[in-house]
Amino acid sequence: MLLQIDKFLKSDVGEGKEAVLRTDIIEGVKRTNHIDGFLMVHFYDDSVYSFSINEKDSSFTIDTSEEFKNYLISQAWLLNDEGKTLRKLL
Numbered sequence: 001m002l003l004q005i006d007k008f009l010k011s012d013v014g015e016g017k018e019a020v021l022r023t024d025i026i027e028g029v030k031r032t033n034h035i036d037g038f039l040m041v042h043f044y045d046d047s048v049y050s051f052s053i054n055e056k057d058s059s060f061t062i063d064t065s066e067e068f069k070n071y072l073i074s075q076a077w078l079l080n081d082e083g084k085t086l087r088k089l090l
Contacts, residue, residue, distance in 0.1 A: 001029040001078060001086070002029060002078075002079040002080070003024075003026045003076065003077070004023060004025050004026075004077040004078075004085075005026070005075075005076050006022070006023050006074045006076070007021075007022055007024070008020070008021060008022070010070040010071060027081075028045060029044075034090075039051045039052065039076055039089050039090050052073065053074070053090050075088065075090055077089060
């Protein structure tokens with residue numbers, strides 16, 4: 001399964017400028033747990049990530065400028081391996 005994370009750059013939110021929606025697609029989802037706006041995603045490589053709306057996106061781990069590590073999650077979706085939406089998670 002795939003995890004789709006829709007997010008906005010934190011510096012664009014609330015600044016009076018149009019925030020650009022950005023999307024990550026992460027493969028290898030084994031299972032998910034969802035409780036009251038909090039999401040835990042278990043991957044086949046045994047890693048576990050947690051996500052919550054308007055929290056910093058910890059999935060963005062590429063070594064780049066600090067600016068691009070400060071995204072706020074807007075939505076998260078579970079997709080099948082072909083990219084078809086199975087369920088909205090957040």
